[in-house]
Amino acid sequence: MxxxxxxxxxxxxxxxxxxxxxxxxxxxxxxxxxxxxxxxxxxxxxxxxxxxxxxxxxxxxxxxxxxxxxxxxxxxxxxxxxxxxxxxxxxxxxxxxxxxxxxxxxxxxxxxxxxxxxxxxxxxxxxxxxxxxxxxxxxxxxxxxxxxxxxxxxxxxxxxxxxxxxxxxxxxxxxxxxxxxxxxxxxxxxxxxxxxxxxxxxxxxxxxxxxxxxxxxxxxxxxxxxxxxxLGEELVEELAESAEDAAVETGTLTKAFDTPVVLEARDLRLRDKVNGISLELHKGEILGLAALEGQGQDQLFQVLSGDHRPSSGELLVNGKRLNARSPYDAIRNGVVFVPADRQQALLPQRSVRENLTTPLYNRVRKWFTLAGDEADRVDRAVARLDIDVRAGSQAQRLSGGNQQKVTVGRWLASGFDILLCFDPTRGIDIQTKAQIYDLLRELAAAGSAVILYTSELREIPLVCDRVLVIYNGRIVHEQDAATATEEILLTSAHGLEEAGA
Amino acid sequence: MSVDATPALDAGPDPEQQTALRRSGRYLATHPHWVLVFVLIVLILITGMIEPNYLSVSGLRNSALFAAPIGILAAGQTILMLTAGIDLSIAMIATGAAYFAANQSPNGPVLAIVGALVVGIVAGALNGVGVGVFQVNPLIMTLAMSGILLGLFTEWAQTIFAGSTRMNDFIRTLGGGSFFGGRIPWAVVVWATLSLLVVYLLRRSGFGRNLYALGDNTVASRLSGVRSWQVLLAAYTIAGVFGAIAGILLGGRVGAVDLQLAGVFLLPSVAAAVIGGTSIFGGVGTYTGTILGALILAVLNSMLNFLGVGTAVQQMLYGSIIIGLSWLYTRIAATQ
CATH class of the missing domain: 3.40.50.300 (P-loop containing nucleotide triphosphate hydrolases)
Structure with missing residues (x-):
C-alpha cells in the first residue's frame, strides 16, 4: 500500500x-x-x-x-x-x-x-x-x-x-x-x-x-x-465490423446525387463573416464542411438554422423560400440543428425524456396536453442511439458522450428532414463517434439530408458524400468526399488552393 | 518515503454509517416533499401544544382559509420562478382586482368577478409583454408595474373606484364562508380546483414543459423552437389571473377593500414557493412543494398569533425563511 x-x-x-x-x-x-x-x-x-x-x-x-x-x-x-x-x-x-x-x-x-x-x-x-x-x-x-x-x-x-x-x-x-x-x-x-x-x-x-x-x-x-x-475486446470487434459496413456504403455513393435539392443557399452573407456562400443539399446526401477555426462556419450554421438572419442572400427549403425569424421557423420546415457545444442544447436539470421532447411542444396548439406518443418517441430515440439513461433524471449527470447523443436524439424523437450537425463528435470517444456516424449514414439512407461540419478531417471520407471547404467565409473547394484526403482538405482550408489554381 | 493509503480525502468516523446517512440525505435532497410534510406535521403539533383548541376543525380550517390566497398567489410565483422570473406586482394586482370587484359589487357577483379577472389579465399581460417581448428583467418589470398600479389605484380610489368598497355577499361567502357544517371553506375549494389545474399544467402539458425548459436553458429552448415571448406572455398573464383570484378571495374574507389589502402577502407568496423547493434560478420546482410551503406558512401564522407575535415580526420571519432556504437549497444543489 x-x-x-x-x-x-x-x-x-x-x-x-x-x-x-x-x-x-x-x-x-x-x-x-x-x-x-x-x-x-x-x-x-x-x-x-x-x-x-x-x-x-x-x-x-x-x-x-x-x-x-x-x-x-x-x-x-x-x-x-x-x-x-x-x-x-x-x-x-x-x-x-x-x-x-x-x-x-x-x-x-x-x-x-x-x-x-x-x-x-x-x-x-x-x-x-x-x-x-x-x-x-x-x-x-x-x-x-x-x-x-x-x-x-x-x-x-x-x-x-x-x-x-x-x-x-x-x-x-x-x-x-x-x-x-x-x-x-x-x-x-x-x-x-x-x-x-x-x-x-x-x-x-x-x-x-x-x-x-x-x-x-x-x-x-x-x-x-x-x-x-x-473498450474491452468485444466492443472493438463490433466496431470494426460497423466500420467496414460504412466503408462499403460510402464506396457506392460517390456519384453525383440526382435526388431533389432539399436545401439551397443563394449567396448568403452575414456581416463580414459569411461572404457569399451558395450551396445545394440533396435528399439522402451527407454534405461535409471543412474549415479551420473561425472561417465563418459558425455564422453559416446560425443562418441555416434560423438562429440569425443573413445580411443578404436567400435560403430555400424544398424550393420554398425560408425567411426564418427564429429557429422555430427553420424547425417547422424540417431544418434542425445540433450545436457543437452541448451546453447550448441541453436542459441540464431536466430529464432525458424532457430533453428529447422539447421541440414537440413549441407550438401553442401543442401546449395543452402532452403528446400521446411521447413515451414511444423517447423509447425509440433512446434505443436507436443506445443512450444510457440510468442517470436520466437530470441530463447534467450523463457522461459527455451520452449528453451528445441526447442532443442528436432530440431530433430523432421529434422528426426532421434536414439535419445540421456542427462538430457533433468533438471531444467524444470513438465508440460514441462510430455510433453517431452510423446513425447519420442510416438517416441519409432513409431519405434525410445532413450537413456535417467536422474538425476531424480524417473522418470526412468515412461519413460524407461530398465535401465543401470554407475559407474566410467563402467556399473555396468542392469534391467527392471519398477521395478527400486530409492533405487536400487542409491545403484548401488554409486558402492555398486558390492561389495555386 | 512511503505513504500510507488511508482514505485521507474522506475522514468520516465510520464509512458504513456515513454512506447510510449520505444516502438518506441524498434521498431527501431529491424528494424534499417528505421533509416538508414532516415539518408541517411537527408545526401543527407544536401549535396544538401551545393552544390545544387549535387541533380542532375550526382551528385547522382557519389555517387552511389563511393558506388559500397565499397558495394561489404562490402558484403564480411558482410558474414564473420556473422560468427564472418572479412577479413582485402580484399583490398589487390582487388589491386592484379586489377594488374592482368591490366597486362592481352592487351590479352583481358575475360582473364583479369578471371585472376583477380582467384587471389581472391586463396587468399580467403587460408584465408578460415587458419581460417576454422587450426582455426587461422580471424583477425590474414587475417592481415598476407594482409602483404604477399603486399610483393608479391610489388615484382611482377617489375617482373611478369611488363608490362601493364593500364586497358583494356572494364574494364574501366565497372568500370567508364555509360549507359542510362550517368545516370546509369555499376558498379552499377554489384553491384546490386551481391546484389541480396548476399541477396538470406543470406535469402534464406542453406549456409546463416549455416553462421548465425556458428556465433551465434559454438558448437550448430557443434552438428547440420554443419562442420565449409566447411562453412568458402566457405565464405572466396566468400569474396576473391568479393574483386577481387571490384578491377576490381576500377581499371577500375581509368584506371590504383598502390599498393595504394584499401587500402583506407578497413576501409569503415567494416564501411558499421557495420553501417548496422551487429554484429562483428557474428550471426546478413543483407546485406540490409550493402547496406544502403555503400550508406551513399558514400554520406558522397561527402559531405566532397564539404566541402574541405581531405582523411585523411575522414579515421579518418570512424574509428570514426566504434567505435561509435559498442558501440551503443552493448548498444542496452544489453538493449533488
Whole structure:
C-alpha cells in the first residue's frame, strides 16, 4: 500500500458517485517527475471526474492522493494549486463577461506572467481587453493554458485541450508540453486522438467504467492495443465490423446525387463573416464542411438554422423560400440543428425524456396536453442511439458522450428532414463517434439530408458524400468526399488552393 | 518515503454509517416533499401544544382559509420562478382586482368577478409583454408595474373606484364562508380546483414543459423552437389571473377593500414557493412543494398569533425563511 518511490503524483482507489451514478469506482494513477502521462478511456470512463478531483473542484468519496510522497488533501482549487497542480479544463475556466486581463487579475496574475507563453503560442497579438465571451473557443483554450503555465505547476493537467484546436495550434501546445518535460516537470494529458498520445506521451493509464484497467509504457505500443484496453475486446470487434459496413456504403455513393435539392443557399452573407456562400443539399446526401477555426462556419450554421438572419442572400427549403425569424421557423420546415457545444442544447436539470421532447411542444396548439406518443418517441430515440439513461433524471449527470447523443436524439424523437450537425463528435470517444456516424449514414439512407461540419478531417471520407471547404467565409473547394484526403482538405482550408489554381 | 493509503480525502468516523446517512440525505435532497410534510406535521403539533383548541376543525380550517390566497398567489410565483422570473406586482394586482370587484359589487357577483379577472389579465399581460417581448428583467418589470398600479389605484380610489368598497355577499361567502357544517371553506375549494389545474399544467402539458425548459436553458429552448415571448406572455398573464383570484378571495374574507389589502402577502407568496423547493434560478420546482410551503406558512401564522407575535415580526420571519432556504437549497444543489 505504498506509493512508488519518487513519484510526483500517486493516486489510489479514488471513488466518486453522483447520486445513483458511479463516476469512479477505483482510480489509480501514478505520474513520475519529468514525464508526459496520458489518461485514456472511453467517454464516461471517469477521466474528467478524476481531473476535477485532482483540481480540488469537488472532493472524492474515497481514496487517497499523494503529491511528492506526502498525502494531499484536495478540498478546494486552492489546495491543488498549492500542491503544484494546474489544470486546463475541457470548458475554459475563464469568466465570459470579463476581459482577459480582468480574468488574469482574478487568478492573481499579471500580463507579464503570461506574455512569454502567449508569445510562444503565437498569441502575443491578442487583445487583453477583449471580453472572453467574444473570443473563439480555440483561443480560450490557449489563453487558459498560458494562465495555467504562469503558475509554473509541477503537474500540468490538460483535459481534451487539442479537441478544438487546429493542427498548428496543437503543435504549439505540444512544444510547451515537451519543454515542461525537459524542465523535469510533468504533464497529465487527456485526448481522444490516439495519434497525439502515442507521439507525445511516455506512459498511459487507462480507465474503463470508472476503474483502473491498465498501465502502458507507450514505447512500441500501437493504437489498436490502446483501443482494446479502453473498450474491452468485444466492443472493438463490433466496431470494426460497423466500420467496414460504412466503408462499403460510402464506396457506392460517390456519384453525383440526382435526388431533389432539399436545401439551397443563394449567396448568403452575414456581416463580414459569411461572404457569399451558395450551396445545394440533396435528399439522402451527407454534405461535409471543412474549415479551420473561425472561417465563418459558425455564422453559416446560425443562418441555416434560423438562429440569425443573413445580411443578404436567400435560403430555400424544398424550393420554398425560408425567411426564418427564429429557429422555430427553420424547425417547422424540417431544418434542425445540433450545436457543437452541448451546453447550448441541453436542459441540464431536466430529464432525458424532457430533453428529447422539447421541440414537440413549441407550438401553442401543442401546449395543452402532452403528446400521446411521447413515451414511444423517447423509447425509440433512446434505443436507436443506445443512450444510457440510468442517470436520466437530470441530463447534467450523463457522461459527455451520452449528453451528445441526447442532443442528436432530440431530433430523432421529434422528426426532421434536414439535419445540421456542427462538430457533433468533438471531444467524444470513438465508440460514441462510430455510433453517431452510423446513425447519420442510416438517416441519409432513409431519405434525410445532413450537413456535417467536422474538425476531424480524417473522418470526412468515412461519413460524407461530398465535401465543401470554407475559407474566410467563402467556399473555396468542392469534391467527392471519398477521395478527400486530409492533405487536400487542409491545403484548401488554409486558402492555398486558390492561389495555386 | 512511503505513504500510507488511508482514505485521507474522506475522514468520516465510520464509512458504513456515513454512506447510510449520505444516502438518506441524498434521498431527501431529491424528494424534499417528505421533509416538508414532516415539518408541517411537527408545526401543527407544536401549535396544538401551545393552544390545544387549535387541533380542532375550526382551528385547522382557519389555517387552511389563511393558506388559500397565499397558495394561489404562490402558484403564480411558482410558474414564473420556473422560468427564472418572479412577479413582485402580484399583490398589487390582487388589491386592484379586489377594488374592482368591490366597486362592481352592487351590479352583481358575475360582473364583479369578471371585472376583477380582467384587471389581472391586463396587468399580467403587460408584465408578460415587458419581460417576454422587450426582455426587461422580471424583477425590474414587475417592481415598476407594482409602483404604477399603486399610483393608479391610489388615484382611482377617489375617482373611478369611488363608490362601493364593500364586497358583494356572494364574494364574501366565497372568500370567508364555509360549507359542510362550517368545516370546509369555499376558498379552499377554489384553491384546490386551481391546484389541480396548476399541477396538470406543470406535469402534464406542453406549456409546463416549455416553462421548465425556458428556465433551465434559454438558448437550448430557443434552438428547440420554443419562442420565449409566447411562453412568458402566457405565464405572466396566468400569474396576473391568479393574483386577481387571490384578491377576490381576500377581499371577500375581509368584506371590504383598502390599498393595504394584499401587500402583506407578497413576501409569503415567494416564501411558499421557495420553501417548496422551487429554484429562483428557474428550471426546478413543483407546485406540490409550493402547496406544502403555503400550508406551513399558514400554520406558522397561527402559531405566532397564539404566541402574541405581531405582523411585523411575522414579515421579518418570512424574509428570514426566504434567505435561509435559498442558501440551503443552493448548498444542496452544489453538493449533488
Amino acid at each position: 505504498s506509493a512508488p518511490n519518487g513519484s510526483l503524483l500517486s493516486v489510489q482507489g479514488i471513488a466518486k458517485r453522483y447520486g445513483p451514478v458511479v463516476a469512479l469506482r477505483s482510480a489509480d494513477l501514478t505520474v513520475q517527475p519529468g514525464e508526459i502521462h496520458a489518461l485514456l478511456g472511453a467517454n464516461g470512463a471517469g477521466k474528467s471526474t478524476l481531473v476535477k478531483i485532482l483540481s480540488g473542484v469537488f472532493p472524492a468519496d474515497a481514496g487517497s492522493v499523494a503529491v511528492n510522497g506526502r498525502t494531499a488533501l484536495l478540498r478546494k482549487p486552492g489546495d491543488s494549486m498549492a500542491a503544484g497542480i494546474a489544470t486546463v479544463f475541457q470548458d475554459p475556466a475563464l469568466i465570459p463577461d470579463l476581459t482577459f486581463s480582468q480574468n488574469l487579475r482574478i487568478s492573481g496574475l499579471a500580463r507579464d506572467d503570461v506574455m512569454p507563453w502567449l508569445e510562444r503560442m503565437d498569441l502575443a497579438h491578442i487583445d487583453f481587453d477583449l471580453l472572453v465571451g467574444d473570443v473563439p473557443l480555440a483561443f480560450l483554450r490557449l489563453l487558459d493554458l498560458a494562465r495555467a503555465l504562469a503558475h509554473r505547476p509541477q503537474l500540468l493537467m490538460l483535459d481534451e485541450i487539442t479537441a478544438a484546436l487546429t493542427t498548428d495550434q496543437a503543435e504549439h501546445v505540444f512544444d510547451v508540453m515537451r519543454e515542461w518535460k525537459e524542465q523535469g516537470r510533468s504533464v497529465l494529458f487527456i485526448s481522444h486522438r490516439l495519434g497525439e498520445v502515442l507521439a507525445m506521451c511516455d506512459h498511459a493509464t487507462i480507465l474503463r467504467n470508472g476503474s483502473h484497467v491498465a498501465d502502458f509504457a507507450l514505447a512500441g505500443v500501437d493504437e489498436s492495443q490502446l483501443v482494446t484496453a479502453m
